[in-house]
Every structure is written in structure tokens, then in C-alpha cells.
Amino acid sequence: MSALPLIAHDQPTAVVAYRHGRPISAAQFLHDVHALAWRLPAGAHVLNFCADRYWFAVGLAASLVSGKCSILPSTHTPEVIRHLRAFAPDVFCLSDDPQCPIELPQLLCTQPAVALNGSARAPVRFQVPQIDAGQLAAYVFTSGSSGTPVPHAKTWGRLVQCVRAEMTRLAPIDPAQCAILGTVPAQHMYGFESTVLLPLQSGAALCAERPFFPADIAAALRALPRARVLISTPVHLRALLTAEQALPELQLIVSATAMLPANLAREVESRYGATLLEIYGSTETGQMASRRTALEDQWWLWPGVQLTLSDGQCSVHGGHVEQPITVADVLEPTDAEHFVLHGRTADLVNIAGKRSSLAYLNHQLNAIPGVVDGAFFVRDDSHASLAGVTRLAALVVAPRLDPAHIIKALRARIDAVFLPRPLLMVEQLPRNATGKLPHHTLVALTAQAAMQQPHLFA
Amino acid sequence: MSEHALPTQTTPHIDALALEREIAQLIVKGLNLPLQPEDIDPEAALYGEGLGLDSIDILEIALIVSKQYGIQLRADNQENARIFTSLRNFAQYVAEQRIK
Numbered sequence: 001m002s003a004l005p006l007i008a009h010d011q012p013t014a015v016v017a018y019r020h021g022r023p024i025s026a027a028q029f030l031h032d033v034h035a036l037a038w039r040l041p042a043g044a045h046v047l048n049f050c051a052d053r054y055w056f057a058v059g060l061a062a063s064l065v066s067g068k069c070s071i072l073p074s075t076h077t078p079e080v081i082r083h084l085r086a087f088a089p090d091v092f093c094l095s096d097d098p099q100c101p102i103e104l105p106q107l108l109c110t111q112p113a114v115a116l117n118g119s120a121r122a123p124v125r126f127q128v129p130q131i132d133a134g135q136l137a138a139y140v141f142t143s144g145s146s147g148t149p150v151p152h153a154k155t156w157g158r159l160v161q162c163v164r165a166e167m168t169r170l171a172p173i174d175p176a177q178c179a180i181l182g183t184v185p186a187q188h189m190y191g192f193e194s195t196v197l198l199p200l201q202s203g204a205a206l207c208a209e210r211p212f213f214p215a216d217i218a219a220a221l222r223a224l225p226r227a228r229v230l231i232s233t234p235v236h237l238r239a240l241l242t243a244e245q246a247l248p249e250l251q252l253i254v255s256a257t258a259m260l261p262a263n264l265a266r267e268v269e270s271r272y273g274a275t276l277l278e279i280y281g282s283t284e285t286g287q288m289a290s291r292r293t294a295l296e297d298q299w300w301l302w303p304g305v306q307l308t309l310s311d312g313q314c315s316v317h318g319g320h321v322e323q324p325i326t327v328a329d330v331l332e333p334t335d336a337e338h339f340v341l342h343g344r345t346a347d348l349v350n351i352a353g354k355r356s357s358l359a360y361l362n363h364q365l366n367a368i369p370g371v372v373d374g375a376f377f378v379r380d381d382s383h384a385s386l387a388g389v390t391r392l393a394a395l396v397v398a399p400r401l402d403p404a405h406i407i408k409a410l411r412a413r414i415d416a417v418f419l420p421r422p423l424l425m426v427e428q429l430p431r432n433a434t435g436k437l438p439h440h441t442l443v444a445l446t447a448q449a450a451m452q453q454p455h456l457f458a
Numbered sequence: 459m460s461e462h463a464l465p466t467q468t469t470p471h472i473d474a475l476a477l478e479r480e481i482a483q484l485i486v487k488g489l490n491l492p493l494q495p496e497d498i499d500p501e502a503a504l505y506g507e508g509l510g511l512d513s514i515d516i517l518e519i520a521l522i523v524s525k526q527y528g529i530q531l532r533a534d535n536q537e538n539a540r541i542f543t544s545l546r547n548f549a550q551y552v553a554e555q556r557i558k
């Protein structure tokens with residue numbers, strides 16, 4: 001089996017990361033990686049919870065050189081952690097937060113490495129570790145429909161192959177000359193690939209911070225002393241435009257996690273004078289296609305990735321995709337290398353880049369003691385907020401519970417972005433003869449409830 | 459609070475309450491919250507438990523106050539921990555920082 005380098009930076013002084021605009025060299029990075037690898041406990045599974053992207057990358061690399069597998073759930077509710085413990089009983093949590101709330105054995109990665117610091121160590125020869133392409137690097141998770149998160153195994157070779165394909169799409173910019181700033185967490189598949197693996201494998205510098213407010217994004221970009229790439233989402237891009245936020249010069253803007261409307265893409269390009277590349281991917285497949293949304297409708301597949309359509313289901317294989325994978329979206333191939341995206345299948349929900357399924361959310365709602373029946377549904381875009389986000393609504397039959405109790409119970413089970421707004425108490429759900437709940441009847445019942453409980457629809 | 463006893467503080471205090479109410483209305487409307495503005499406990503935490511807002515909500519609030527009051531919120535602001543502890547503290551911050 002072939003081996004692939006941990007990082008593409010081949011000089012000890014090459015910049016691997018910036019924190020607040022200050023460079024961190026490849027030599028320092030490898031020092032931190034080996035120091036942390038030495039401290040990792042025996043377990044083979046590492047829940048990498050580091051919020052600081054540099055420490056996340058150190059944790060990932062230390063896990064790789066120790067033959068350990070990173071566990072990357074997209075959400076960290078007590079319910080998900082409970083499932084992860086069952087999935088990998090030896091899992092421990094690697095965090096950069098001394099008050100980390102995750103209920104797992106903890107290792108604080110930012111602690112000084114006592115055994116290494118203070119000793120007068122001779123400078124070690126700069127040598128980039130090689131990682132076996134077949135090594136299991138990470139498990140990422142989708143929510144599944146039965147209430148149990150579904151693991152997807154990612155080998156080092158396939159992850160590297162995927163982001164190397166992404167690199168070819170960033171042309172004509174030279175990633176090795178750029179700093180890559182992300183507004184998405186490193187634990188999210190898109191953030192994992194584009195804000196951590198892409199810089200490590202292209203020789204670019206990653207940015208430790210994850211700016212949040214529009215003014216933070218501008219300040220973090222201004223602090224970077226070299227060409228800048230912004231890895232973001234429709235929510236953050238819309239927020240930048242809404243806040244009329246000025247940004248320093250950008251080489252490239254990348255968006256993923258949710259469909260970016262073409263008019264928003266054009267507005268971003270003209271406001272910030274940079275090309276906007278939109279990426280299509282999923283947790284199961286990883287990134288697999290891109291398009292210049294301001295100018296084109298069709299998506300261009302990564303080299304070697306192919307689509308097959310049968311029985312209305314689209315499956316992906318080839319390239320970095322190991323086994324054929326059925327995609328949850330409705331894709332129409334237009335030729336061997338392109339497709340048109342017609343939207344998501346009805347069950348999927350995506351709120352500000354967090355993905356779940358109505359089946360999963362309904363399962364969690366109905367698992368709450370005292371809930372007799374309940375259903376989530378997607379509201380139409382007329383309810384979208386300033387940042388362009390539309391929340392879910394839920395109808396619940398639970399004669400002995402009050403809504404606040406149900407929200408509290410849901411909070412322990414599902415990510416907060418999926419909490420229903422509003423949650424409406426009803427006497428029964430309008431199920432049809434097959435037990436299904438047609439969307440239009442849910443909307444009608446909601447409208448009716450809105451008349452009776454107008455304060456819920458302020 | 460002892461300043462309540464001082465007559466000179468009465469006018470700003472009424473203004474502060476009005477601003478608090480105005481911000482509560484903006485938040486409830488902007489975030490589609492299933493409650494009435496006066497249901498927000500001015501002393502309860504905005505984030506997490508309490509009012510139960512999440513990070514997208516906080517981003518929305520940043521957009522609302524930038525539009526309405528010309529304030530740019532920053533995550534690395536030392537005051538942030540205090541600002542979001544309650545509607546009352548948030549309203550006070552807006553009163554201090556607003557430029558429109």
C-alpha cells in the first residue's frame with residue numbers, strides 16, 4: 001500500500017497555520033504533533049472536539065501518526081455521545097477547552113507537554129511523516145433514520161485524493177501562496193476537507209480562528225499577511241452582504257453546505273471582487289463537484305467520479321468514492337462530467353449546513369416519554385430570516401406535557417438548529433389511511449393552530 | 459439597584475426600558491420566536507438555556523442591531539460574556555454603542 005505525506009509543506013520554515021495573523025511553521029507543527037501523539041491514551045478512537053483549527057489539525061495529525069481514528073460527529077448532544085460510546089467504547093475526547101462539556105474521558109491538547117518541554121532537546125531533523133493510504137483516518141456520521149448515527153469510514157488515501165481534486169478546481173490561484181480562512185467548524189465534513197485537509201495537502205496555511213460575526217470575518221481576513229481564501233456558507237455570505245461588511249482583497253470565496261442562489265453568488269462576486277466557487281458534496285461522498293454559481297448552472301464532477309441513474313436514484317462511484325454511494329439529492333447527469341442538481345429528497349432537512357432527516361427528528365420527538373404522536377415539517381422560505389435561514393415546525397400530541405418540557409427534552413437529543421419554531425400542541429395529527437402525513441395537511445393544520453394560538457406566530 | 463433612588467436617573471431608566479422593549483420586539487420578530495416580546499425575562503440568559511437561542515440566532519441578532527443601531531458585534535469582544543447574559547445587559551450595551 002502506498003503512503004502519502006501528512007503535509008505538503010516540505011520546508012521547516014513553511015507556514016502551516018496562522019493564529020491572529022502570526023505564523024506557525026511546519027517545524028513547530030510537527031513538534032506539536034509528536035508531543036501530543038506521545039500523550040495520547042491507549043484508545044484507538046479520538047473524538048476531536050478542538051474548536052481552534054490549529055489544535056484540531058494537530059490532534060488529527062497526532063491521531064494519524066499513532067494509528068488512531070478520528071471520530072467526527074456533526075453534533076455533540078448527550079444522545080449522540082451515548083451512541084458514540086456504544087460504537088467505540090475506547091473513545092476519548094481531545095479538546096482545547098478545560099471546561100469541555102462532553103461526557104467522555106478527556107485529554108486537553110493545549111496542556112504543555114511536560115516530558116518534552118524543559119529538556120534541552122537537540123533539534124530534530126525535519127521529516128514529514130508518511131501515512132499509509134489504506135489507514136482508517138476518520139469516521140464521519142450521518143443522522144440515519146432509526147435514531148442511531150450512521151458511521152462512514154474514511155481512509156487517509158481517499159481523503160487526500162478528494163482534496164487534491166479540489167485543489168485543481170481552485171486554479172488559477174496557487175494554494176501554497178494562500179492562507180485559508182473558514183467560517184465552518186473543522187468537525188463538519190466540508191470544514192474538515194476545505195479548511196483543514198486542503199491547506200495541509202496543498203501547502204497553504206490554515207487559520208486557527210473560526211470567525212463568526214461579519215466584523216470578525218473582516219478582522220480575521222485583514223490579519224492575514226498573504227493572499228486570502230474564504231471558505232464559507234450561504235448563511236455567512238448573506239450575513240456579510242446584509243451587514244454591508246467591507247472585506248480586504250480576496251483571491252477566492254468558496255461556499256458549500258446548502259444551495260447558493262445564483263443572484264446571491266453574483267452579488268457576492270461583484271461586492272468583493274473575487275471568484276465564488278460553490279462545492280457540492282455530502283458526508284457520505286465527501287466533496288465531489290464544483291461550479292462557478294454566478295455564471296453556470298451545471299456542476300463539474302471531480303476527476304474520475306461518475307454518476308449512475310437507476311430507478312430515479314442517483315449513485316456515485318469512482319475517483320475518491322470507494323464504494324458506490326446512493327446520494328440523497330436529486331441529481332440529473334447531463335454528460336460524463338456534469339450534472340444538474342434538482343434539490344433534496346423530501347425527507348432531508350438542511351438548516352444552515354446542519355443536515356438531518358425528518359425521519360430521524362420524528363424518531364427523537366416520539367421517543368420522549370409522554371409524546372403520543374408528533375411530526376416535524378419544513379416551513380416554506382417565506383419564513384426565512386435576515387440570514388436566509390428557515391426553521392422547522394413541529395406538531396405534537398402530548399396531553400400531559402407542556403411545550404417547554406418537550407423543547408427541553410428535544411434539546412438533549414437533537415442539535416439546537418432543528419428545534420421547532422413553533423412547536424404546536426394539537427389533539428391529533430391528520431394522518432391519512434396509510435398513516436402518512438401529507439405536507440399540505442401539516443401546513444393547513446399549522447395555519448389553523450396559528451389562528452387559535454396567534455402569539456406563537458408573532 | 460441603588461441608583462433607582464436618584465431622581466436624576468429616572469429619565470434614562472425609562473429610556474432604557476423602552477429600548478429593552480424595542481429590542482425584545484426586534485428579536486421575537488426577526489427570529490420567528492414562538493412567544494410575545496413581553497414574555498422574555500429581561501434577566502434571563504439569551505444564549506443556551508434561558509431563552510434558548512443558538513449560534514445562528516446570535517448571528518441574526520448581530521444583523522438586526524447592525525441594521526437598526528449601526529452596531530458591529532465582535533465575538534472576541536471582552537464584553538461579550540456580559541452582553542449576552544440577559545436582554546437587560548444587551549439593551550444596555552446597545553444604548554452605549556449605538557450610532558443611529
